[in-house]
Amino acid sequence: ILSISNIPISLYFDSVTDKINSVVQKHGATLVHCAAGVSRSATLCIAYLMKYHKVTLFEAYNWVKSRRPIIRPNVGFWRQLIDYERKLFGKTMVKMVQTPYGSIPDVYERERRPLMPYWGI
Numbered sequence: 001i002l003s004i005s006n007i008p009i010s011l012y013f014d015s016v017t018d019k020i021n022s023v024v025q026k027h028g029a030t031l032v033h034c035a036a037g038v039s040r041s042a043t044l045c046i047a048y049l050m051k052y053h054k055v056t057l058f059e060a061y062n063w064v065k066s067r068r069p070i071i072r073p074n075v076g077f078w079r080q081l082i083d084y085e086r087k088l089f090g091k092t093m094v095k096m097v098q099t100p101y102g103s104i105p106d107v108y109e110r111e112r113r114p115l116m117p118y119w120g121i
Helices: 009-026 040-053 057-067 075-089 106-119
Strands: 096-099 103-104
Touching: 009 040, 009 103, 040 075, 040 096, 057 075, 057 096, 057 106, 075 096, 075 103, 103 106
Parallel strands: none
Antiparallel strands: 096 103
């Protein structure tokens, strides 16, 4: 899977999360990886947490970020995660917001705001 915004990674959400869960049920471990561990693997781990741990997208993102601080799913993957959260729970806790730099998930906006006085952004 390429880490490009228009790649339909959501096609893999159920098959990958089901596979992870089947390994977990057997008390096994699963390594989810991609080239940099920033976008693709993080997106799939977030999808797994939402589906099998019944946590919101916001909670899943924060949990994965607490374990690997450099994650940053691309905007297209965020849109697909938002749709997946809506499919799983009937609502979403993360919204896309418009910024001078384009559309981003509001969690990135929250992360950026504390930097504004220092960087002038």
